[in-house]
Amino acid sequence: MIATTETVEILDQCDFVSQFIIQSNVYERFLQAKQALNRDKEAQQLIAAFQQIKEQYEDVQRFGRYHPDYNHIMKSVRAKKREVDMNECVAQYKLAERALQSLLDDISEAIAYSVSPNIKVPRDGLALKDTGGGCGCGSGGGCGCS
Template sequence: MIGTMEYVDILDHSDIVSDMIQKSDVMEAYEDSLKNVRNDDEAQRLIKAFKDTKGHYEDVQRFGRYHPDYNQIMKEVRSTKREMDMNDKVAAFKIAERNLQKLLDEVSEYIALSVSDDIKAPKDGAALSDGGCGCGSGSSGCGCKAS
């Protein structure tokens, strides 16, 4: 029974931390910037153009530099990504996203180190580095490799 009560106590404390993060200025800035990106027609057009180009890029990547369109698609991917990244709303979203990730990493590290110095915690968004691209598109599961 003690183990169960300790577990419940840990869950209660994690709910408190979660609520604090949800109500933080960093989270508010993230949600505002996400809403701005989603409601901006130009940002959505740029994101769609990047996603379309990214689809061609993935096809070309299967063959690498031996694909006849390799150089062209590489230029297009860089160009559309740069254009998307230069949009004010997308840039603000990417900054807010990085700030939120930094907050989550700091909280994770604090919790991990409070348990033991030997526990590893994510740093610099390392927990998300398994295929995420950071393209700032705001879509879940983007997974593009173009940067």
């Protein structure tokens, strides 16, 4: 890549935007929530237990309803997921994560629309979804996401 003054200016502006993000209150709250989550022993135990049951869930998914432990594993996964989600540290982390994602989405949108109003900007994954009625996953609607 040949560096031009335009490229250097764009890189300088990218550095400015990244510093803006890093110095923001949103990013600071995200880091604090992440550190609190990493230090919380109960949350880490819940996450580890969820990871174990999730591995069993992935095995069950290969066979679907024909797996002998299908109902038990499905109920266990939902219960563990709820336990993880109800933990205060996990909930605070998820809120901070969503706030940071929203900030990043806003910045991406501002940059994209400054180039052209016709650019599709992924916001919470909505730009990647087909709004014409199909699910877009290629399963023919068999997955139930349509």
